[in-house]
Amino acid sequence: MHQLLTWVVEPGFFTSEPVRAAVVTGSAVAVVSAVAGIFTVIRGQSFAGHAFGDIAAAGGSGALLLGLSPLTGFIGLGIIGAGAMDLIGVQRVRGRDLATGIVLGAAIGLTALFLYLDTTASATTGAAQQVLFGSIFTTATTTLPVVVTCSVLVAAVIAVIWRPLLLATVSPDIAAARGVPVRLVGMAYMLALATAVGLSSLTIGAILSTALLIGPAATALRLTRRMGWALAAACLIGVAAIWAGILLAYDSYYWGNTHQGLPVSFFIVAVIFAAYLLTGLAGRRPARPHGTAVPSAGDAIRDQVAA
Amino acid sequence: MFAGFMMNTWAVATIVAPVAGVVGYFVVLRGSAFPAHAIPKGAFAGAAAAALLGISTLIGLAVFSLLGALGIGALGRRTRHDVATALALVMMLALGAAFLSRTTEYEPEIYSLLFGEILGVSATELLPVAILGAACIAAILLLYRPLTLSSVVPEIAEARGIRPYRIEIAFLVIVALATAMAIPVVGALLIFSLMIGPPAAARSLTSHPAIAMLLSTAIALATVWIAIAASYQMNWPVGFFVGTFAALSYALGRGCAAWHRTHATAPALHAATPDA
Secondary structure: OOHHHHHHOOOOOOOOOOHHHHHOOOOOOOHHHHHHHHHHHHOOOHHHHHHHHHHHHHHHHHHHOOOHHHHHHHHHOOOEEEEEEHHHOEEEEHHHHHHHHHHHHHHHHHHHHHHHHHHHHHHHOOOOHHHHOOOOOOOOOOOOOHHHHHHHHHHHHHHOHHHHHHHHHHHHHHHHHHHOOOOHHHHHHHHEEEEEEEHHHHOOOOHHHHHHHHHHHHHHHHHOOHHHHHHHHHHHHHHHHHHHHHHHHHHOOOOOOOOOOHHHHHHHHHHHHHHHHHHHHHHOOOOOOOOOOOOOHHHHHHHHHHO | OHHHHHHHHHHHHHHHHHHHHHHHHHHHHHOOHHHHHHHHHHHHHHHHHHHHHOHHHHHHHHHHHHHHHHHHHHHOOOOHHHHHHHHHHHHHHHHHHHHHOOEEEEEEEHHHHOOOOOOOOOHHHHHHHHHHOOOOOHHHHHOOHHHHHHOOOOOHHHOOOOOHHHHHHHHHHHHHHHOOOHHHHHHOHHHHHEEEEEHHHHHHHHOHHHHHHHHHHHHHHHHHHHHHHHHHHHHHOHHHHHHHHHHHHHHHHHHHHHHHHHHHOOOOOOOOOOOO
16 A cells, blocks of 8 residues: 555655645646636637747747846736737737737747847857746746736736626627727736736746646636636646646656656646546537637527626 | 858748748638647657757658647647647647657757758758648649638538548648748748748738739748848848748738728729738
């Protein structure tokens, strides 16, 4: 029995300080990502959600160059990017993705320039790798109060615009008729998303940022169409994935003879991916086949909003 | 800048740009901006892993870009496409990170894989790139009618017996090939910029498909040429110029279309389409 326990949880897991820090940070970020992610999936803006990660990276490398704090760069450029997307974008989904793509392209170009200037200025190698594959165990240190403040801010904004945003997502015309400032609400959401993704990219890395934003929310929305339950499920799945992923990564150091282990991000993403696939097997009726990317907000959500 | 070693760069860029322009036209038409970004990014993860494991990067590129295309297509069958793309992308990046963790070396090649490198093209690469590029364009021309139909009027296409899933997979594989061949010069993160900016600009100016594709090719060529020249002169990465000029060309296209709309006396027959 004892052997089984140590097989699942390798020695030293619960007492390790980095593990504890990673679990706390990861769980907090998972919750914020799930909250932002629910609307991202419903609105069909996964591209924007992912793009903000790359835009944040551009901001980060720029901040490095200018000597500003990484957080300022990560979130600052995201906010500018959100504004630019809104300026270019149109209401239809394809137009939005195009706007996202254009802004993203410009941002990545800036990343190229900033990284080049960074390496020539300070001879740091591996920056490109770090930018893309930053790890939850070795991230730049951000003070906990700042992370908490930003998280609470994001959650508060989304809580405030919850109902109008839902209505504007499902039916912009009805929302406008009811006096909802559709454009403004959409903009507020984008700013919240940019902040959330900037925060998560900085603390847990670019890959996990997107994975935690989209994965748990998409899985939850496959299980239920009621918004409250979906939100709870998304938070639960995100946090569970973090814990399971960290545990597996910790254990993986003891696997085999090489004692190298695999990165945490790999395990967390694998758990999220597996959870999503599993819900596909046991889930509800499959989504209507679409030829191209047209989001379906779901009839149940429409019913709930109209009620 | 037209010295011997630079000629390869000019040659490859001149092959890559038309492919990006033609394939990109359909990327914009189908609203597949996210897959066009995700596939090369996933391909990069494979190439970086291959580079560090000592295998040819081209193999890593090819395998991961095809994996990405098929993954996005397969997942997208049961769910909305942007979620499928996001999940496939993170899974491939996670796999890439797992491979990369096997070694602690840093390969300078990784930077050029990401952002392009004008000096990184050798003469031996010209033929494979040309063949792949020709194959992409040939595939697009072959599938032109079903592709256009399923992009613009999916229900009618389906009624005519064109299976949406097959077209989607075929198109994603074409995108995978196009990005794989273009990564060495333009870099994984910016090939998509070339496939979005110029075609979107072209579609702002005209809605006639053939003219739009030609215009998109022309703008893509101008973009890479100016980018290479600027990169050569200023020593800044070519990727920066590609990203910036692609965005600028789109802005110019939109600007011209808007100006045309306000100043045209007769109703413009080729006005900007609503989703461009």
